[in-house]
Amino acid sequence: xxxxxxxxxxxxxxxxxxxxxxxxxxxxxxxxxxxxxxxxxxxxxxxxxxxxxxxxxxxxxxxxxxxxxxxxxxxxxxxxxxxxxxxxxxxxxxxxxxxxxxxxxxxxxxxxxxxxxxxxxxxxxxxxxxxxxxxxxxxxxxxxxxxxxxxxxxxxxxxxxxxxxxxxxxxxxxxxxxxxxxxxxxxxxxxxxxxxxxxxxxxxxxxxxxxxxxxxxxxxxxxxxxxxxxxxxxxxxxxxxxxxxxxxxxxxxxxxxxxxxxxxxxxxxxxxxxxxxxxxxxxxxxxxxxxxxxxxxxxxxxxxxxxxxxxxxxxxxxxxxxxxxxxxxxxxxxxxxxxxxx
Amino acid sequence: xxxxxxxxxxxxxxxxxxxxxxxxxxxxxxxxxxxxxxxxxxxxxxxxxxxxxxxxxxxxxxxxxxxxxxxxxxxxxxxxxxxxxxxxxxxxxxxxxxxxxxxxxxxxxxxxxxxxxxxxxxxxxxxxxxxxxxxxxxxxxxxxxxxxxxxxxxxxxxxxxxxxxxxxxxxxxxxxxxxxxxxxxxxxxxxxxxxxxxxxxxxxxxxxxxxxxxxxxxxxxxxxxxxxxxxxxxxxxxxxxxxxxxxxxxxxxxxxxxxxxxxxxxxxxxxxxxxxxxxxxxxxxxxxxxxxxxxxxxxxxxxxxxxxxxxxxxxxxxxxxxxxxxxxxxxxxxxxxxxxxx
DNA sequence: TTGTAGGCGTTATCAC
DNA sequence: GTGATAACGCCTACAA
Numbered sequence: 001x002x003x004x005x006x007x008x009x010x011x012x013x014x015x016x017x018x019x020x021x022x023x024x025x026x027x028x029x030x031x032x033x034x035x036x037x038x039x040x041x042x043x044x045x046x047x048x049x050x051x052x053x054x055x056x057x058x059x060x061x062x063x064x065x066x067x068x069x070x071x072x073x074x075x076x077x078x079x080x081x082x083x084x085x086x087x088x089x090x091x092x093x094x095x096x097x098x099x100x101x102x103x104x105x106x107x108x109x110x111x112x113x114x115x116x117x118x119x120x121x122x123x124x125x126x127x128x129x130x131x132x133x134x135x136x137x138x139x140x141x142x143x144x145x146x147x148x149x150x151x152x153x154x155x156x157x158x159x160x161x162x163x164x165x166x167x168x169x170x171x172x173x174x175x176x177x178x179x180x181x182x183x184x185x186x187x188x189x190x191x192x193x194x195x196x197x198x199x200x201x202x203x204x205x206x207x208x209x210x211x212x213x214x215x216x217x218x219x220x221x222x223x224x225x226x227x228x229x230x231x232x233x234x235x236x237x238x239x240x241x242x243x244x245x246x247x248x249x250x251x252x253x254x255x256x257x258x259x260x261x262x263x264x265x266x267x268x269x270x271x272x273x274x275x276x277x278x279x280x281x282x283x284x285x286x287x288x289x290x291x292x293x294x295x296x297x298x299x300x301x302x303x304x305x306x307x308x309x310x311x312x313x314x315x316x317x318x319x320x321x322x323x324x325x326x327x328x329x330x331x332x333x334x335x336x337x338x339x340x341x342x
Numbered sequence: 343x344x345x346x347x348x349x350x351x352x353x354x355x356x357x358x359x360x361x362x363x364x365x366x367x368x369x370x371x372x373x374x375x376x377x378x379x380x381x382x383x384x385x386x387x388x389x390x391x392x393x394x395x396x397x398x399x400x401x402x403x404x405x406x407x408x409x410x411x412x413x414x415x416x417x418x419x420x421x422x423x424x425x426x427x428x429x430x431x432x433x434x435x436x437x438x439x440x441x442x443x444x445x446x447x448x449x450x451x452x453x454x455x456x457x458x459x460x461x462x463x464x465x466x467x468x469x470x471x472x473x474x475x476x477x478x479x480x481x482x483x484x485x486x487x488x489x490x491x492x493x494x495x496x497x498x499x500x501x502x503x504x505x506x507x508x509x510x511x512x513x514x515x516x517x518x519x520x521x522x523x524x525x526x527x528x529x530x531x532x533x534x535x536x537x538x539x540x541x542x543x544x545x546x547x548x549x550x551x552x553x554x555x556x557x558x559x560x561x562x563x564x565x566x567x568x569x570x571x572x573x574x575x576x577x578x579x580x581x582x583x584x585x586x587x588x589x590x591x592x593x594x595x596x597x598x599x600x601x602x603x604x605x606x607x608x609x610x611x612x613x614x615x616x617x618x619x620x621x622x623x624x625x626x627x628x629x630x631x632x633x634x635x636x637x638x639x640x641x642x643x644x645x646x647x648x649x650x651x652x653x654x655x656x657x658x659x660x661x662x663x664x665x666x667x668x669x670x671x672x673x674x675x676x677x678x679x680x681x682x683x684x
Numbered sequence: 685t686t687g688t689a690g691g692c693g694t695t696a697t698c699a700c
Numbered sequence: 701g702t703g704a705t706a707a708c709g710c711c712t713a714c715a716a
Contacts, residue, residue: 003486005459007693018703023695033701048480050459054405055693057396058708073428074643079421086415086442095460097437100428117347117392118437138390144345258627265630285600285625288607290632301416349709360687365711375685397709400692 006049015043026051065095066311067115068123071103071225077254077282077300078125081149084304085123092312094120101127103189103225109135121145121315123307126153128189128225145314145321149307150298154194159310160326161303165195168296168331169202172250172278175294175333177210179341181248181276185218185239187232187260188252189225196221199252199280218246226256229263236263248272248339251279258283261293261338271338278339280331291337299329348391357385368393407437408653409457410465413445413567419596419624419642420467423491426646427465434654436462443469445531445567451477463487463657465649468495470531470567487656487663491649492640496536501652502668503645507537510638510673511544514592514620517636517675519552521683523590523618527560527581529574529602530594531567538563541594541622560588568598571605578605590614590681593621600625603635603680613680620681622673633679641671 008026012019017040025032025040026049057063066089070078082098089096097118099111108127112135115122124136124146133153140146140156149161176184186203188196200219207214220235232255239245251257257279261271269275271291278294286293306327314321350368354361359378367374367382368391374382399405408431412420424440431438439460441453450469454477457464466478466488475495482488482498489501518526528545530538542561549556562577574597581587593599599621603613611617613633620636628635648669656663 003458003462003481004484008695009693019693020695020704021702023693024702027695031701036701048455050455052400052693053460054396054399055708056695058394058400058692058710059694059696061708063396072425074418074421074425076416076418079416082440083414083416083442086440090442095439097439098424098428100425100432113390113392116345118395120345139345142346261627261630283627285603285627285631288603288631289627290630290634292632350711351709361709362688362711363686366686369711373685378685394709397692398711400694400708401710401712403692 006047011044011049015039062120063118064093065097065119066121066123067097067099067119069099069101069108069111070125071101071127073098073100075254077298080282080300081304084301085308088305088308103128103227105129112136116144121311123147123149123311125149126151126193128193131192145311147307147311149303151193151195157324159314159324161307163298163329163331165198166202169199170206171333172296173203173206175335176248176276176278176339179339182212183246184248184250185246186250187220187235187256190221190223196252203250217242222256226253226259229259232256232259233263248276254281257281272340276339287336294336294339295334297332297334303329348389353386353391357381404462405460406435407439407461408463408465409439409441409461411441411443411450411453412467413443413469415440415442417596419640422624422642423646426643427650430647430650445470445569447471447473454478458486463653465489465491465653467491468493468535470535473534487653489649489653491645493535493537499666501666503649504670505640505673506670507540508544511541512548513675514638515545515548517677518590518618518620518681521681524554525588526590526592527588528592529562529577529598532563532565538594545592559584564598568595568601571601574598574601575605590618596623599623614682618681629678636678636681637676639674639676645671
């Protein structure tokens, strides 16, 4: 089953013109007479002519396509990011190809390498399991414009758009402390991710500031980013089986937050009385949950639009970009019942 | 800023071979000696050679890209669909380009026409405002494989994957009736959509079956699919200002359901005592809402995978497809507190 | 077993 | 003002 489409050649044949004339007429070149232009344009419209993108790409050595690498689409944070990316991309005439890593390093390498030939530039949020950055560095060195967002690569150059993760975690932890919680656990993705390091630092510093002793057994990392319920379940069991279990949890990813909530619900552990919960999340209805969920919400759509604007700017820049921006977005904090004082 | 990549020509030059030999060696042709093959393949790997997709596409007259047209990405139902689509597409070596219509007819026409040159086939869920189908028919006639899902086009040929909308709405309505509700309102997208007609029919027939009189003023359509809160707000105000307002609502789209919930919450109308609510939704945490939300949940991921499998099958079929399948997925029904009897 | 040449659809360069 | 030609990267008859 093949889709047959009209080409410049077809038009040229019908109108008894050369392909070059048709091409020029369609692009409104000054060299072509108004008469011929009108003839060609009208006919092209009547047969619904559209230039073949592959031919154009081959010729122009660009694809007007952006690649975006994220952990998972079915995650409110990332689907909001994509919404932002798509809106700017479409507006500027770019398509977007999405690659999911499912927090897996090999998949990320694969994705990045595959994308490399199809796109003019890439938006990357690292996977939880990413340890080495060579696959990305190599592309950068060959001139691929890459903008990092959310889970940025600390040690690579390039435009970056991220949240103020330190502040988000610090404020949330402090909020718990103010509400009377002292035994506060931290659950995050693995801390090879800079954002998790930052959030951990925020958590640490809030404890320190309020002279609450650190406890290493209150700090947990989900190697797979809490993608599966089971992963979070194990962490929760660990925490609850401690001699002195925590009274509150700070969760550092959308999936972890919802899976914690699910766990507590399932095991009839009352929130916040038996366990307070506050987490990073971009879900829609958290305020209507029972109890309503306290969240640190990132400006996801904005993150998507800003990152895309920077990327397109870099792609279309005449000279190599040397001066990179790092945009930091302030997260919004919503204190609700799940972290109420007792 | 241009991304320089290695071509077959480069390899040929370095190895003192012709481009055809390199091309054949890379594709493991029987004509090439093992020796040469190894030489070429090893070198290609060492320089990270990837064929240029545009050149391949131009040559093969296909793009190994699928287009999908939906109303909005930031909608749990559609992001689950996309997750399903991506998984099958990636597995079979296809990329996916997403187009959002935001329920607008012109955007849909634009999207479909733009996509037409870039993709080998399309997955389409119609927009709420779509009235004519010429833009789609035209492509079909020129041989573009198109699979309809969710909001299918009743009068066009093609593979179709949808939910059993009639049953979903019938069961939900009957459930409300069993729980003692008689004054039941229906809120949906515009009924030029076949799925809404079907859901309306399910609602109608359940009422009829239980000998509950119809009331036209209980039936409301959101022209823009409830995308904005304000649209749903107006409908709710209409319903509540009736002499005899409804006691329960059946909502027919994810966005409408959540916006109804939001409205009731905001106006301190107790669910279900003052107004029961049940709706089509694929949101994640509905069971933990306060009160927990009764939903009709569609098999979104499956819908995505099945539609994509059909599409790729049609694209890769040697002979024109004449025998179209219509897959009907049974929705899952979760009765919860928001529709409890009083 | 390897090389040469032509073409996929488009645009740019050069001629007329 | 218009037309012929080459080139973008790849593949595939056909030739050698």
